[in-house]
Amino acid sequence: MSTKLFVGQIPKSFNEEEIKNLFTNIANIESVSLIKNKTTNEPQGCAFVSVPSREEADRAIEQLHNSKKFQGVLNNLQVKYADSEQEKLASKLFVGMLPRSYEEEQIRELFEPHGVVEDICILRGPNSESKGCGFIKFDNRESALSAIATLNGMKLDGSPNPLVVKFADTEKDKKKKQKQQQIQIQMQQRQQQQQQQQQQPSHQQQQSHQQSFQSQYQQPVVNQFPPKMNQQPFIVNPYFGQMPNFNFIPSIDSSPSLLGTPPIIGDGIYDIYSNSQFDNKYNNNGGMGGNGGNNGNMYGRNFNNGNNGPMGGMNGNGMNNGGPMGNGMNNGGPMGNGMNNGGPMGNGMNNGGPMGNGMNGNGMNGNGMGGPMGNGMNNGMGGMNQGGPMGNKKNQSVGPQGSNLFVYNIPNYFSDNDLLGLFQQYGIVVSAKVYVDKNTGVSKGFGFVSYDNPASANLAISNLHGQMMAGKKLKVSLKQTSGQGSQPY
Known part of the structure; x- marks a missing residue:
């Protein structure tokens, strides 16, 4: 079965024959495809190479990757699996919702009926206790597919939820998710800007009234002072x-x-x-x-x-x-x-x-x-600052009463910084916290945001409550407290 490799950081002057010569005594070359600019047809200094087997591909990567640097090229020679080939060869699985009592031997017994298990990694916390999830690598993709088909959704004793078995994210998958998140945030920001623009006329009218008041009353005040x-x-x-x-x-x-x-x-x-x-x-x-x-x-x-x-x-x-x-x-x-x-x-x-x-x-x-x-x-407005430039300063993690929000249906991939970025456009955010499971590190889907004044909190509610994020409606409401909002969460 042919395997495709990506070869990069080669001189743009290289032709197909010169690329084949790189693999002499290492692997047989079935085909070479130079990557060229679609507009100018100029070579880009990289190519795809097909070899007959995975063993030859592994040998070529081991011996050629980073092995030399050509004159006029910035970095060392790059030889690795093509992205499409990595997807075909992927055999690493993510396993979640495992019973926390399971050790490597029990996991191996669960997965070995589907193929040869090369590696098992259980994710553990600081106290070395299992987080109930980990990674498993088979020696081929077919075994991984068989394990997914049979074990995903299975109920195991000692775990309240069905077993999760799926392919682990590749670098390409991670980049794709990051791009999707960025697009989603950009779309939300555009919607918020449109809403703010719709509210702009009333804001401008308010500013004109304020400027009219200032021009009417400020100058006479100055003229009342004596000449000195x-x-x-x-x-x-x-x-x-x-x-x-x-x-x-x-x-x-x-x-x-x-x-x-x-x-x-x-x-x-x-x-x-x-x-x-x-x-x-x-x-x-x-x-x-x-x-x-x-x-x-x-x-x-x-x-x-x-x-x-x-x-x-x-x-x-x-x-x-x-x-x-x-x-x-x-x-x-x-x-x-x-x-x-x-x-x-x-x-x-x-x-x-x-x-x-x-x-x-x-x-x-x-x-x-x-x-x-x-x-x-x-x-x-709820903040305390003791001392001048040489004094002491104390920051509180919550705002005054009516300025603290409870946020529900937060996307699982959201971090504290993501939550801050979403809310800080409506005012000064004192704190933003996404609550995660201490054992798994997975978001619980809710968090808290505090502003330095109630007006910003109400503006955030009116703009974000009900917004669709990751297929769910975001719920934003005032945090219910029995006191005056002076205690941290």
Whole structure:
């Protein structure tokens, strides 16, 4: 029976006769087929060779594979079974659902009636206990086919499930499965992108409303600051720029503010004096320890002590109470203590300069505490971060209540990373876990995913629940907990 071999990494200039000469005194050559480019008909530096028997094929592979390297070729000579031949010769079987008490001798007795068993491998765990599965190799494919036909589905004592006997996956099979998985994931991503595009108009409308609000209200707030603060908007505390609630303040030129304009909402003293008049009126004492007050801006009040003098009140105390939609207080300069209670959408406190302590209170970003070298706590939306850049950090494996999902009908081939890749497009994933059988390593078909906020969890449910994956409908629902979602799974 003829056996086909693949011969690679040969010079493109080789003809059929030169390829035959490679096998002289090793194997008889029945035929040689050069592999050429279909468009240009140019040889590709490889060929298929047929030999009369498997024994000659094995001898040729043993003596020629990686035996030499031709000039002008990147790698050593390659001689191996052609892919189609590997399928014909395949005699390695995977056996699953074996009783865990079975040893090699019992497995051999079960399979030897179908042919000569060359090798048996039982998969075992760390404690050397059988996982109930393994591999068996016959000396020929016919014996393997006979074993599959007779033993697959047989019920054995000591095992709750029928015996599984099938051909072990070849490298070609593994690549094919990986490609199918990639195609399936790509199709799911396309479907999700289409759904997101359908929802895009409402999202754009929401953004336009937000931009309209910002353009309407941000600029008047800036013009309410006195000229000194317009020129140096961060003189009260040089670390305002590091605080997320104050990043909305744009860069400001030195143009005059709206002189004599009455307050829009709230009360306060506006910029009705020149720079020198303002310095005299609002910067009593001046200098490094000066005290002064500025009361009034849009939506709130503002009071500053010792921050408007020539040196900005390095050791003074100051309070900034107010912001576009909240209240705030800043107490101190770079080496003092400070509190900022408020931001664009909430309340916050910042206590201290670069070596002080600070707290950023409630807002859309949660609670935060700490200066660059101090201790801090960020407990917003279920996460805790203690310390600044030199502090300590603790990550939780679950999100806040309403952010943890139970996922059922997960494909058997899914890993933790696959589950993460599927869900992370809907928000920040805190953790993703596929549960597997400790003994067999096979997926149990379910897992858990945690987001850092409930909105992302609900978005994932609306997009993924009911999706077809590997022939089953994916089920995604909120994880039921008796507490507040603070315990790991």
